[in-house]
Amino acid sequence: MTEMRPTTPAPLPQRAPEPALLRMHGMRKSFGTVVALDGVDFEVAPRQVHGLLGGNGAGKTTLMNVLYGLYRPDSGAVEIDGQQVHIRSPRDAIRHGVGMVHQSFLQVDTYTVTENIVLGTRLPSFPVLSLHDAHQRVREMSERFGLDVDPGVRVEDLSVGLRQRVEILKALYRGARLLVLDEPTTNLTPHEVDALFGSLRAIVEEGMSVVFITHKIRETLAVCDRLTVMRDGRLVTVVDRDAVDARRLAGLMVGELSEAGEEIRDDVAAVIGREGVEEADALTPSSATTTPRMVAQGVCADNDLGVEAVHGVSLTVHRGEILGVAGVAGNGQGELVEVLSGIRTARSGSIELDGSPMAGQPTARWLAAGVAYVPEDRTRDGILPTSSIAENIVLGAHRSPRFRRRGFIDSGAVRRTAATAMSAYSIKASSVNSPAGELSGGNIQRVILARVFGHDPNLLVLHNPTRGLDIRSTQFVYERVREAAAADAAVLLVSEDLDELMHLADRVVAVYSGRIVGEQSRGAYNPYEIGRLMTGVRGEV
Amino acid sequence: MTSAALAQLNRPAVRRSATSALSYIIAVLAAFLVTGLIILWLGQDPVTAFRSILTTSFRTSFGFVETLHKWVPISLLALGFTIPLLSGKFNIGGEGQLLVGACAAAAVGITAQGLPAVILLPAILIAGTAAGAVWAGIAAWLLVRFGVNEILTTVLLNFASFGIVDYIASEVWSDPAAGHPTTIPIADAGLLPTFGAPPVHAGVIIALVVALVAMLIVRRGTAGYELRAVGANPRAARVHGVRIAGVAAAALVVGGALGGLAGAIEVTGVYGKLIEGLQTNYLLLGIIVGLIARGNVVALPFVAFGIAVLEVGASAMQRTADVPNEMVLITEALILIFILASTVVQPRVGRRSR
Numbered sequence: 001m002t003e004m005r006p007t008t009p010a011p012l013p014q015r016a017p018e019p020a021l022l023r024m025h026g027m028r029k030s031f032g033t034v035v036a037l038d039g040v041d042f043e044v045a046p047r048q049v050h051g052l053l054g055g056n057g058a059g060k061t062t063l064m065n066v067l068y069g070l071y072r073p074d075s076g077a078v079e080i081d082g083q084q085v086h087i088r089s090p091r092d093a094i095r096h097g098v099g100m101v102h103q104s105f106l107q108v109d110t111y112t113v114t115e116n117i118v119l120g121t122r123l124p125s126f127p128v129l130s131l132h133d134a135h136q137r138v139r140e141m142s143e144r145f146g147l148d149v150d151p152g153v154r155v156e157d158l159s160v161g162l163r164q165r166v167e168i169l170k171a172l173y174r175g176a177r178l179l180v181l182d183e184p185t186t187n188l189t190p191h192e193v194d195a196l197f198g199s200l201r202a203i204v205e206e207g208m209s210v211v212f213i214t215h216k217i218r219e220t221l222a223v224c225d226r227l228t229v230m231r232d233g234r235l236v237t238v239v240d241r242d243a244v245d246a247r248r249l250a251g252l253m254v255g256e257l258s259e260a261g262e263e264i265r266d267d268v269a270a271v272i273g274r275e276g277v278e279e280a281d282a283l284t285p286s287s288a289t290t291t292p293r294m295v296a297q298g299v300c301a302d303n304d305l306g307v308e309a310v311h312g313v314s315l316t317v318h319r320g321e322i323l324g325v326a327g328v329a330g331n332g333q334g335e336l337v338e339v340l341s342g343i344r345t346a347r348s349g350s351i352e353l354d355g356s357p358m359a360g361q362p363t364a365r366w367l368a369a370g371v372a373y374v375p376e377d378r379t380r381d382g383i384l385p386t387s388s389i390a391e392n393i394v395l396g397a398h399r400s401p402r403f404r405r406r407g408f409i410d411s412g413a414v415r416r417t418a419a420t421a422m423s424a425y426s427i428k429a430s431s432v433n434s435p436a437g438e439l440s441g442g443n444i445q446r447v448i449l450a451r452v453f454g455h456d457p458n459l460l461v462l463h464n465p466t467r468g469l470d471i472r473s474t475q476f477v478y479e480r481v482r483e484a485a486a487a488d489a490a491v492l493l494v495s496e497d498l499d500e501l502m503h504l505a506d507r508v509v510a511v512y513s514g515r516i517v518g519e520q521s522r523g524a525y526n527p528y529e530i531g532r533l534m535t536g537v538r539g540e541v
Numbered sequence: 542m543t544s545a546a547l548a549q550l551n552r553p554a555v556r557r558s559a560t561s562a563l564s565y566i567i568a569v570l571a572a573f574l575v576t577g578l579i580i581l582w583l584g585q586d587p588v589t590a591f592r593s594i595l596t597t598s599f600r601t602s603f604g605f606v607e608t609l610h611k612w613v614p615i616s617l618l619a620l621g622f623t624i625p626l627l628s629g630k631f632n633i634g635g636e637g638q639l640l641v642g643a644c645a646a647a648a649v650g651i652t653a654q655g656l657p658a659v660i661l662l663p664a665i666l667i668a669g670t671a672a673g674a675v676w677a678g679i680a681a682w683l684l685v686r687f688g689v690n691e692i693l694t695t696v697l698l699n700f701a702s703f704g705i706v707d708y709i710a711s712e713v714w715s716d717p718a719a720g721h722p723t724t725i726p727i728a729d730a731g732l733l734p735t736f737g738a739p740p741v742h743a744g745v746i747i748a749l750v751v752a753l754v755a756m757l758i759v760r761r762g763t764a765g766y767e768l769r770a771v772g773a774n775p776r777a778a779r780v781h782g783v784r785i786a787g788v789a790a791a792a793l794v795v796g797g798a799l800g801g802l803a804g805a806i807e808v809t810g811v812y813g814k815l816i817e818g819l820q821t822n823y824l825l826l827g828i829i830v831g832l833i834a835r836g837n838v839v840a841l842p843f844v845a846f847g848i849a850v851l852e853v854g855a856s857a858m859q860r861t862a863d864v865p866n867e868m869v870l871i872t873e874a875l876i877l878i879f880i881l882a883s884t885v886v887q888p889r890v891g892r893r894s895r
Contacts, residue, residue, distance in 0.1 A: 343780050364782035373780060381780050384773035391766065396781035398766050408761045 019082045021046045021209050022067070022098075022178055027076035029066055036062040037073070038233040044178060049200050049210045051224035051241075053217065055253060055471040057442075059233040060213045064180045068100040069093045080178075099171025100180040105163050109156035114138050116155055117170045134173075141169055144206070146199045159535070160328060161192040168199070172208075179203060180211040185219055187329055187496050189531030197223040216499075217249045229253055254471050286522065287482075288321035288506045293490035294340070294459050299349035299359075301339045308347065309335040311514040317459070317490035322481065324505030325494040326530050332514030333494045334376065334463070340492060341373035341461040342366025353459060367396050370458030374448055374465050376494075378441065382448045385437025389429055390418035392436045393451050421450035426476070442473035449480055460484050460491045466500060478504060498527050512536045568879035576872040580864055590862035594854030594869060606739050608846070608853045610811060613748040614639065614803040615852075616845035618827025619834065620755055621673075621799035625691075625792040627759065627836055628771040628785075632793055634680060634695025636824035637702035638673035638800025639807070644702075644709050645672035646805035647815035650727025651714050658730040665731050666747075666805045673801015674794050676702065681790035681797075691793060699824070710817050722817035733810040742810035751799065752842045759838045768792055772836075822870070826852065829873050833880055848873060 022044040029037040037059050044050045052060045066073045069087040078085055080096050087093045093100070107116050118134045125133070138151040147165040155163060164184060171179055181200075185193045200210050200223055214220055220227055221241065229236040229252045236252050294317045303309040309332040317323045327333045338344035340351065342363045351359045353369055375381035383392050394403050394414050403410050403417075418432040425446040429439055436447055445465070452460065462481065466474040481504060485491050495501050501508050502525045510518045510533035518533040520526065577587035598608040618635040625632040646669035653661055680694035710722035733742040759765035770778040771788045779785050807819050830848050834841040855869035 362782070362784070363779065364784075367782045375780060380774075381776050384770050384777055386773045387769065391770075395770060395777070398763060398770075399782075404763060407763060408757075409763055409766050411761060 020044060020079075021048075021081065023079040023082075024063070024067065025077045025079070027063060027066060027078075028074045029062055029071055030074060036233050037066070037076075039076075040230065040233070040235050042228060042235070043238070044209050044211060045226070046209055047204050047207055048225045049204055049212055049223050051220035051227040052211055052213045052230065053215065053220050053227055053249065053253060054230035054236075055215055056468055057232070057440075057470045058215075058230040058253075060230055061182055062233075063230070064100060064182065064211065064213060067093065067098060068180065094174050094176070097175060097177035098180065099174060099176025099178070101164065101167040101171060101182065101184060103182050103186060105167050107155050107163060107166065110154060112152055112154050113149055113158075113166050113169075114151040116166055117151075117173050121174060138169060138173065141172055145169075145172070145202045146195065148195075160187045160330075161189070161196075164188070164196070165199075172203070177208050178211065179208060180213070182213045183215070184212070185214065185216065189328070189535055190498070190527045191531055191535075193219070215253075217246050217253070220249070221246060286321075286506045287486045287488075289319045289488075291319045292316050293319045293321075293354060293488075294492070295350075295352045296340060297350045299336070299339055299351060300347045301335050301344055302347055303332075303335050309514050310339060310346075312349065313511075313514070313516055314349075315340075315492075315509070315516070317492055319488045319490060320485050321507070322485050322491040322493055322505045324501035324508035325492065325511055326498060326501050326508050326534055327494075327496075327511035328534050329496060331511050331534075333511050335514075336511070337373070337376075337461055337463045337492070337494050341371050341459075343373065364399070367455065368400075370456060372452040372455050372457035372460050374445075374452055374460070374462040376463035376467070378444050378448060379437070383436045383444055386435055388418075388433045389422065389427065389436050389439075389447055390414050390432040392447050393418045393421050393454065395451060397451075397455055417454065421447075421454065425450040442469050445469060445473060445477065449477065453480060453484065457484060457489050460489050461494075462492070463494045464496055465493070466495075466497070498530060502527065510534050564883035565880060568883055569876055571879045572872050572875035575875050576868060579871065580862075580868065583864065585862050585864050590858045590864045590868070593858040593861045594851055594872075597854040597857040598850040603739050604853060604857075606737075606741050608849045609741055609745050611852050612842075612846050612849040613744045613806055613810075614823045615826045615830060615849055616748055616752060616842050617799045617803035617806075618823050619830035619841055619845050620752065620838070621796040621803070622827050622831035623834065623836055623838060623841060624755070624759070624768070624799070625789070625796045626772070626831060627765075628768050628789045628792040629775065630684075630789050630793055631692045632677065632680075632695050632796040633692055633824075633828070634677060634698050634797065635800045635803075635827050636820050637695070637699035638676045638797040639804040639820050639823060640699075640702040640706050641676045642669035642673040642801025642804025643808045643815050643819060644705055644804075645669050645801070646731075646808040647709065647714070647724050647727060650731035650808065651725060653731075654728045656728070656730060658734075661728060661731045662733065662809065665727070665809055666802065669805020669808070670798045670802040673804065674798035676801070677793045677797020678790075681793040684793070685786045685790045695793075706815065706817055710815050714815075716814070724815040726814045727808065731809055732813055733806065742806075744806035744810040747802070747806065749842075751802070752838075756838050764791075825870075826873070829877055832877055835880075 020043045022042070024040065024042040027037050027040045027042070040059065040063055042063060052064070054060045062071065065071045067078065067087065069089040069092050072088070078087060085096050087096060087098070108119065111119065114131050114135045117138055118131065123129065123134065135151050141147070142149055142151070142165070147169055149158070149162050149165045149169070155166060158166070168179065184196060188196065200212070203210060212220065212224060224241050226238065226240050227244065227249070228238045229249065231253065296313060296315045299310060299313045300308055301310040313336060315323070325333055325336070335344060339346045342358065342361065342365070346359050349359065350357060353371065358366060358369065379385065384395065391414070394417065397403060398409060403413050415432055421427070422429070422432060427443050427446045427450065429443065436444065439447065460481070465477050469477065481491060481493065493501065493505055505522070507519060507521050508525065508530060509516050510530050512534060513536060517536070518530070520530060573591065577591070580587040580590050597604045599605060618639065621635050621638065622632050646665045649665045649668045650661070653664065656664070676698055677695065680691050680698060683689040683694050684691045707722055710724050714724040716723045716725045733744055735742050759768065767778070767783045767788050770783055771785045775785045803823070808815055812819060826848055830841060830845045834844045851869045851873060855866035858864050858868070859866045
C-alpha cells in the first residue's frame with residue numbers, strides 16, 4: 001500500500017496563497033454531557049486530499065457530519081470559498097458543493113447504478129424519466145476518475161467496493177467540489193484500496209478536494225497531502241504529509257498513552273499502521289500448540305432465509321492458537337461463527353470440541369463446554385440493554401452453581417463478580433446497577449469480554465471484536481485475546497481488518513462465498529494475496 | 542472510591558426515580574382534572590363525584606372489603622398480563638382464562654359434593670388454575686409450533702370461553718330459577734373460608750401470596766432472570782443459551798394459570814356458583830394496571846389496589862353525583878395515556894435541563 005503514492009502536483013504551501021475551499025472555525029458540539037467537538041478549527045485547500053486522522057471517538061466523523069448538515073453545531077462558523085454558509089441539512093451541503101460518503105450506504109438494491117445516482121436529483125427531462133443522458137454522464141465520470149463500474153447493472157449485484165464507487169459517483173454527479181469519505185477503506189481489499197487512492201488523486205487533479213477520514217496512519221501517508229490530527233474532540237495538529245512520519249503521527253494520535261509515560265503499545269501501533277507487518281510478526285510470540293481443540297469437518301449451514309451460506313467448511317483450531325478468518329462481509333462468516341459457537345445449528349458436518357461431538361447440541365451445552373462468543377453486533381446480540389451491568393455479566397452463566405442458590409440467583413455473588421469485573425475490565429459506569437444500554441460501545445465490549453472470560457473459555461470465537469472501539473479498548477481486547485490463547489484456549493478470530501488478523505493470528509484462512517479458499521501462516525503473510533482470495537480470485541502465488 | 546464520589550455517581554439514578562414518581566403523580570392529577578372538566582360539562586358537580594370515588598372504599602368497612610374483593614381478580618389478571626409481557630408477549634386472554642378457570646372450579650365444586658373442605662377446596666382452586674393454564678397453553682402451543690401471533694389467539698380464545706360458560710350455565714348445571722344463565726351452587730365445603738366482619742374471603746390472602754411469590758421469582762429467581770432476558774433482548778438471550786420459545790410459552794401458560802386462579806376465586810369466594818358475566822371488565826382493568834405498572838411487579842399490587850378503589854367508588858358516584866360510573870373508566874384510561882405521554886415527554890425535558 002505504501003508504494004501507492006502517484007506523483008502529486010507540487011505541494012500546496014509553495015503556491016500563491018489560494019483562499020481555502022473550506023474553513024471551519026471554533027466548531028463545538030455536545031451530546032448531553034459528552035463534548036464531541038471542543039472548538040475545532042479545520043481547513044481544506046483546493047486540490048487537496050486532506051486526511052482527518054484520529055482514533056475512534058476523536059470527533060472526526062462528528063465534525064464532518066456537522067459540515068454535511070446532519071448535526072447542528074452548538075457554535076462555530078463554516079466558510080466555503082471565503083463565504084460564510086449555514087448548512088442545515090445534507091441538501092444545503094450538496095448545494096454548497098459538499099458531498100459525503102458514509103460507512104454504510106443508502107442505496108436502492110433493485111435499482112441500477114445510474115438510477116441510484118440520479119435518485120433525488122432533478123433530471124433535465126422532467127417529468128419524463130429519460131436516463132440516457134445521465135447514463136452517459138455516469139459512464140464518462142467513472143472513466144475520468146477511474147471509478148470503474150457498469151452504470152446499467154443493478155447495485156444488489158455489486159461488491160462493497162463497487163457500491164462505494166457508486167456512492168462517490170453519486171456525490172460527484174451532484175456537483176461536489178469537496179468530497180468527504182468516512183473510513184472508506186473498511187471492508188476493501190488491498191487492491192481496492194489502491195484503486196480508490198488512484199481515483200482520489202484523479203479527483204483532486206480535476207480541481208476538487210477530498211477529506212479522508214481514517215484511523216489508519218499508513219493510509220493517510222499513502223494518499224494525503226495534508227493531515228489534521230484529532231483527539232478527544234480537539235484538534236491536535238495540522239501538518240503537511242512531507243513534514244511528518246508515521247512514528248510521530250502515531251504519537252500524536254494516541255497522545256493519551258504517551259503522556260502517561262507509556263510507550264505506544266506494539267499492538268495498536270501495528271494496527272494503525274506505524275510498523276510494518278513483518279516487524280509486528282516478530283513482536284508477538286505465539287502460544288500455539290499442535291493439539292487440536294476444535295475440529296470442524298464439512299460444516300454446512302443456512303442463513304436466516306434458509307439458503308445455504310456455509311458450504312462444507314473444515315477447520316481445526318489448536319490449543320493456544322489464534323486462527324484468523326479473513327473475508328469481505330457477507331461471505332458466510334457470520335453464519336460460520338454462529339455455527340462454531342453453538343448458536344446456529346449446522347445442516348450437516350461434524351464439530352468436535354476436545355474430542356466430544358458438539359453439532360446439534362443446545363446452546364446452553366456449548367456454553368457449559370466452555371465456548372465463548374463475542375458477537376459482531378454488540379448491542380443486538382451481546383447485551384440486555386435495560387438490564388444492569390451485573391445482570392449482563394452473568395448472562396449465560398446464570399444457571400451455573402456459582403450464581404445459584406436454591407433456584408434463585410445469588411444476587412450477592414452476582415454483584416461481587418460484577419464489581420470485580422468492573423474494576424478488572426475498567427468498565428466506566430456509575431455502578432453495577434447501571435443499565436448496560438447506557439454504556440459507550442467500548443464499555444459494552446468490556447462488559448461482554450468480562451462475561452466471556454468469566455466463563456474460562458476453551459474455545460473463544462470473536463467476530464470483529466474491535467470495530468468502532470477507541471485505541472485503549474482495542475489494545476485491551478488484544479491483550480485479553482492473547483491471554484486467552486496463552487491459557488490454552490483455541491481462538492477463532494473473524495475480522496474485516498486484515499492488519500488486525502495478520503498481527504494477532506497464527507494462521508489466517510480466507511473465506512469467499514461460504515468456502516475456505518486459502519490459508520497463510522505467520523511469517524508468510526501477503527495481504528495482497530489474501531485480498532485476492534477474499535474476492536474470489538484464485539491466486540497464482 | 543470516596544463516598545463523595547459515590548454520592549456524585551448515584552445522583553442520576555436517584556433523580557431518575559424521583560422524576561418518574563413525579564410523572565406518575567402529574568399523570569394522575571391531570572387525569573382527574575380532565576375527568577372533572579368532563580363532569581362539569583355534563584352539568585354535574587365534580588367535587589361530589591370525586592369525593593365518592595376516593596372515599597367510598599375507606600369510609601365504611603363494607604366499602605373496604607368490596608375493594609379488597611375487587612383487588613383480587615384485578616391484581617391476578619394484571620400479573621397474568623405482566624408476566625408474559627416481561628418476555629415480550631402479550632396475553633390479552635385474561636378474560637377467557639378467568640372464565641374457563643371459573644367453569645372448571647364450578648364443575649368440580651358441583652360434581653364433587655360430599656368431599657371434605659380440605660380436599661375439595663384445593664381441588665377446586667387447582668382445577669381452575671390448571672384450566673386457565675391449558676387455555677393459555679393453546680395459544681402458547683400455536684405460537685411455538687406455528688408462530689401464530691399470541692395477541693390474536695388469546696383474544697379469540699376469550700370468545701371461545703363465552704360459549705363454554707353459556708353451555709355450562711344454561712345446559713349442564715343450569716339453575717332454572719335464576720332467570721339468567723347461572724349454575725346451581727357448588728358444595729358448601731368448596732367455599733373459601735372467610736374472616737372478619739363484614740366477611741373477607743381467603744382469596745385475598747391467596748392473591749397476596751401469589752403477588753409476593755411473583756415478585757420474588759421475577760426479581761431474584763433464575764426463571765425470572767431468563768424471562769426478563771428474553772424480554773430485554775431475545776437475540777442476546779438466545780446467544781447465551783436461553784431457549785426463548787420455551788420461556789415465552791411458559792410465561793403465557795403461567796399468565797393463564799393466574800387468570801384461571803382468579804376465576805376459581807370468584808366462584809368459590811364471591812358467587813358460590815358460575816354466573817354468566819362474572820368477569821365484568823377485569824381483563825381491561827388488568828391490562829390497564831399492567832401497563833401503568835410497566836412491568837414492575839412490585840408496584841403492580843399497589844396500582845391494582847388504586848384501580849380497585851376507583852372501581853368501588855364508581856358505583857357510589859353514580860348514586861351520589863348522578864355521574865355514570867363509566868366515567869371512572871375514562872379516568873383510568875386518562876391516567877394510562879398521561880403516563881405513556883410522560884415517557885415521550887420526559888427524556889426531552891431531561892435533555893433540555895442538562
